[in-house]
Amino acid sequence: MTEPQVLPDGARVVVAGLGVTGRAVVAALSGRAASVVTVDGRADDADVRDGDDPAVAQRVVAGADLVVASPGWAPSTPLLTAARAAGVPVWSEIELAWRLRVARAGARGPAPWLAVTGTNGKTTTVEMLASILTAAGLRAAAVGNVGTPVVEAAQDPSLDVLAVELSSFQLHHTLTTSFEAAAVLNVAADHLDWHGSLDAYVADKGRIYARAQVACVYNVADPRTEQLVRDADVTEGALAVGFTLGAPGPGQLGVVEDVLVDRAFHAEPGARDRQRTAAELGTLADLAHLAPGAVAGTGGTPVVPPHVVANALAAAALARAHGVPASAVRDGLRAFRPGAHRIARVRELDGVAWVDDSKATNAHAAAASLAAYAPGTVVWVAGGLAKGASFDALVADRADRLRAAVVIGVDQEPIRGALARHAPEIPVVAVDPGDTGSVMRRAVAAARDLARPGDTVLLAPAGASMDQFASYAQRGEAFATAVAEL
Numbered sequence: 001m002t003e004p005q006v007l008p009d010g011a012r013v014v015v016a017g018l019g020v021t022g023r024a025v026v027a028a029l030s031g032r033a034a035s036v037v038t039v040d041g042r043a044d045d046a047d048v049r050d051g052d053d054p055a056v057a058q059r060v061v062a063g064a065d066l067v068v069a070s071p072g073w074a075p076s077t078p079l080l081t082a083a084r085a086a087g088v089p090v091w092s093e094i095e096l097a098w099r100l101r102v103a104r105a106g107a108r109g110p111a112p113w114l115a116v117t118g119t120n121g122k123t124t125t126v127e128m129l130a131s132i133l134t135a136a137g138l139r140a141a142a143v144g145n146v147g148t149p150v151v152e153a154a155q156d157p158s159l160d161v162l163a164v165e166l167s168s169f170q171l172h173h174t175l176t177t178s179f180e181a182a183a184v185l186n187v188a189a190d191h192l193d194w195h196g197s198l199d200a201y202v203a204d205k206g207r208i209y210a211r212a213q214v215a216c217v218y219n220v221a222d223p224r225t226e227q228l229v230r231d232a233d234v235t236e237g238a239l240a241v242g243f244t245l246g247a248p249g250p251g252q253l254g255v256v257e258d259v260l261v262d263r264a265f266h267a268e269p270g271a272r273d274r275q276r277t278a279a280e281l282g283t284l285a286d287l288a289h290l291a292p293g294a295v296a297g298t299g300g301t302p303v304v305p306p307h308v309v310a311n312a313l314a315a316a317a318l319a320r321a322h323g324v325p326a327s328a329v330r331d332g333l334r335a336f337r338p339g340a341h342r343i344a345r346v347r348e349l350d351g352v353a354w355v356d357d358s359k360a361t362n363a364h365a366a367a368a369s370l371a372a373y374a375p376g377t378v379v380w381v382a383g384g385l386a387k388g389a390s391f392d393a394l395v396a397d398r399a400d401r402l403r404a405a406v407v408i409g410v411d412q413e414p415i416r417g418a419l420a421r422h423a424p425e426i427p428v429v430a431v432d433p434g435d436t437g438s439v440m441r442r443a444v445a446a447a448r449d450l451a452r453p454g455d456t457v458l459l460a461p462a463g464a465s466m467d468q469f470a471s472y473a474q475r476g477e478a479f480a481t482a483v484a485e486l
Contacts, residue, residue: 006099009033017070018043021093024149057082071169074194092173097151105157114318115164117208118185120365121311126165128315132332136324168204181321182208183217183314184225188364193388212238215321220244243313253313258284265320282330305372341476351453354483357460358476363394366462370398379451383409384463391418399423404450410467436468444482
């Protein structure tokens with residue numbers, strides 16, 4: 001199959017950012033009849049290093065045919081502002097990838113995309129989805145904001161289907177995609193410094209539903225996600241499919257007792273018994289291995305955190321939209337193993353469990369993490385870049401879970417203030433951020449002094465890591481190392 005021409009011969013493309021995404025874009029454009037100019041103030045091999053200078057930005061975009069922006073580049077940066085002023089199109093890597101798709105092996109059309117976004121749970125859901133698709137015998141990959149850049153996967157003819165994680169940053173400059181099915185897991189205030197407002201952030205999340213072909217999957221417990229489906233301009237015949245932790249209604253997936261149930265894709269539309277039947281996809285026992293460190297239930301069986309069940313239902317809905325059998329959902333969930341730093345039990349010492357959930361980089365994620373534990377049993381290690389968010393609702397809703405808190409980070413006032421207002425009775429230890437190299441060791445020592453047998457010391461920071469660490473992964477590794485040294 002001949003690829004459609006994405007750019008005219010001799011097109012001048014400006015690639016903003018030379019991180020993983022930007023370099024993948026440059027590689028994808030190599031060999032095409034295009035002239036590429038790279039811009040990145042932190043990359044020694046960039047063609048332009050001072051793109052944040054408005055005068056330089058104007059010169060760079062002058063005569064350009066296209067700008068491809070990496071996710072970290074906010075719309076307000078001088079280069080993107082100059083591009084818009086000059087009428088130069090700005091695409092995300094996702095938009096470029098969509099236009100560069102190649103046919104699958106066997107002369108079939110391009111691999112369909114099953115896409116996931118949301119404030120929290122994206123990575124877990126996409127990896128669950130890839131596991132389910134693989135269990136169904138399909139050649140699938142988890143790509144995008146996790147794993148392989150989408151622009152690479154879109155040009156791999158060996159893949160049958162892509163499980164795509166998308167951030168709001170990636171969706172902002174994505175214009176023409178038409179996913180087979182898409183899901184918004186939840187929406188809570190995050191990245192407001194990048195988007196400028198909650199409304200703008202929510203609107204960018206909703207772009208994932210545009211032109212959806214088979215299904216728009218939403219969270220019944222989050223009215224914003226359902227409204228995004230109502231507002232979306234989808235392909236005729238696309239279904240609105242909700243997931244819920246309760247008993248599902250028609251057109252939904254949910255839980256009946258301990259069984260995961262599908263009432264959306266279990267029968268053909270219009271089938272006579274469709275309203276009275278359902279398909280069993282698995283049980284909560286199939287997810288029990290995803291509850292390390294959670295409070296024990298009856299008979300010692302681990303209680304699966306609610307957000308893990310929700311992620312599994314969303315992944316199942318997307319897989320079912322692709323036509324995957326119910327048995328593959330069960331097998332895929334059983335086979336799934338989460339990545340590092342997601343509610344990972346690091347150690348148990350003197351009756352205290354130590355759990356690394358460094359991936360909880362915002363208030364919504366931290367709230368979900370804390371919800372998995374019994375009241376009064378958590379020594380919470382929290383703090384980091386707030387990204388313009390408030391922690392009042394988080395602390396007010398989860399104060400009952402806390403025995404104590406240890407606050408890290410350069411800017412501690414947002415979390416310390418929320419604790420003072422909504423949990424004044426909870427002991428709080430603030431770790432001096434001055435010596436970054438020892439901050440986690442000192443935090444762990446403080447947490448050990450506060451914890452009692454039966455407690456959990458939980459690293460669920462509710463903030464980004466870049467104030468004191470290179471990434472959430474490095475933050476989690478520092479926590480695990482400090483715990484191992486106790």
